[in-house]
């Protein structure tokens with residue numbers, strides 16, 4: 001069924017007339033429909049970016065080509081080198097905030113397709129063996145109906161491989177207090193998948209990179225189980 | 238959510254104790270609604286929450302088992318959220334059948350590729366495994382109906398009184414009526430008697446309007462007119478969401494959560510809808526009204542189709558052709574102004590437009606100047622500011638819209654340049670109105686009638702000038718003018734003008 005045969009913008013639903021050009025011929029051929037007005041409201045992360053986390057580098061908050069946040073992570077022996085790098089596509093501005101809220105919380109799955117070309121480019125650029133989604137708890141997954149990370153991987157034309165699951169509250173509380181403080185493990189490896197990790201180059205995909213701590217927790221588990229490298233791609237930063 | 242069909246009854250998968258096969262609800266054809274068991278001890282909280290509504294299971298803060306128990310005892314029904322019929326589909330909540338509004342996602346709730354509606358998504362996603370839940374048990378007991386007394390001491394004009402009588406008749410006969418009242422006729426007061434009548438019969442009344450502004454403006458007026466009646470005021474994010482009230486004032490969007498609820502539905506400003514939205518509105522109204530209920534439409538300018546139906550006697554209607562202050566409506570003048578866009582590009586305006594504006598500025602007469610596009614407004618404003626530095630402009634996304642309207646009211650702005658955003662609702666007592674580029678498609682017949690209706694509103698200043706500056710006369714302009722002239726003739730004939 002060709003559900004999006006019509007010429008309407010995925011993000012604002014406005015009819016896109018022939019005089020308003022699509023953003024590019026390439027986008028059109030991949031059937032991604034974003035009008036010029038919406039495309040203008042999306043701001044690509046451009047200029048000099050942090051080599052580690054992909055943010056735009058600001059004077060006074062950098063050392064060489066790395067930002068202070070990343071320096072702190074990399075100076076901590078516990079987290080050093082776990083996440084090779086993060087690549088993000090857009091600034092997390094108010095417009096994208098609204099789009100992501102509609103996508104994730106209202107459950108408008110189709111919106112992922114608006115970013116299909118950019119996601120494909122970034123995930124291919126990461127040269128990975130596996131595209132891995134960040135898991136949701138069962139309650140969250142039921143509530144939303146789908147996992148936004150998986151939706152983004154599918155929109156990129158990839159095949160999401162679920163390696164991780166969320167640690168349940170009970171399981172976490174069984175740990176000793178010291179464990180919880182020093183190793184607040186939120187993820188675990190899905191037992192059946194342990195063997196698929198060995199020697200693999202893994203890309204974690206998520207909607208937003210905020211502090212980078214969720215992605216690093218996931219990377220830690222994957223590396224501990226033999227992943228060769230772990231990097232991440234997010235829609236917004 | 239997946240359901241099984243056990244003894245003709247739907248059982249949601251989490252509550253299923255047998256091995257029956259389960260399906261998304263849209264794949265189950267069951268017309269069976271369990272018989273109402275009068276011995277069942279139902280939950281009155283669920284009753285008030287759900288009565289007259291259609292809500293998604295996620296919107297109900299009650300345990301699943303309790304909801305199912307009410308279903309099995311015949312107190313509520315599960316309806317399919319998406320209706321599949323061969324290759325076509327329909328959203329049962331917003332009624333759309335347009336393919337562009339539907340999309341598919343791999344659904345964690347039913348484990349299948351689920352079809353969902355993007356048109357009404359912001360009210361909670363309806364997909365092919367969603368059930369819409371409605372109450373079928375007894376209605377909540379209404380408070381004694383005698384309390385719903387109208388407390389209003391104003392007087393109606395002759396035109397209003399005639400329309401009020403027709404409205405009461407339509408409501409008592411549960412029929413349909415279109416009230417065609419010119420801008421400034423005072424249409425809200427026309428409804429009071431009819432609302433009182435319906436409430437006193439124990440009926441539930443809903444006034445629906447497309448704009449939140451209007452809900453906010455009407456609520457205090459109706460609360461004052463019916464001081465002993467509970468009034469629910471519903472718009473996106475309002476707190477009355479779950480209030481079961483005899484009198485509800487809602488945006489038309491909020492109507493989508495109602496199901497067979499109202500004995501009387503009044504739809505205000507039907508003309509404010511673009512044609513494409515009209516179908517959704519009609520669906521929402523049909524869902525929210527009870528079978529055999531009264532339906533009253535209010536408008537200052539019905540669309541062509543409705544005008545034709547009125548004149549051919551196919552639609553019951555009543556007009557209020559004159560304003561409350563008994564002066565005729567200002568009739569718009571047409572003034573050709575050549576290729577004004579080209580002039581704007583050269584940082585000037587057509588000569589006749591400039592001199593018209595200068596004349597108002599010199600005379601100290603406040604003016605509203607409409608222009609078709611935000612883009613051209615941005616170029617026009619600096620040109621106008623050379624004539625007077627306090628001139629302002631306003632558009633839909635202007636964060637300071639309210640502030641500028643207040644300044645205009647306080648006479649701190651001599652001329653306000655605006656998009657069609659100020660075509661309705663806002664009134665200033667003593668202004669002239671100009672439209673630059675009246676030939677633009679955005680200026681439809683009804684938009685132009687509304688715009689012309691901004692002038693001459695106050696009894697102290699009943700005459701205002703309205704000029705349509707154009708680069709080629711359009712049918713919409715001609716029709717708008719003849720509609721206004723027809724109303725003035727009718728007002729004179731009926732003795733409603735001095």
Ligand SMILES: [Zn+2]
Nearest residue numbers: 009012035038
């Ligand atoms: Zn758009």
Ligand SMILES: [Zn+2]
Nearest residue numbers: 050053067070
């Ligand atoms: Zn960084």
Ligand SMILES: [Zn+2]
Nearest residue numbers: 328331354357
């Ligand atoms: Zn819908």
Ligand SMILES: [Zn+2]
Nearest residue numbers: 344347351366
């Ligand atoms: Zn589903």
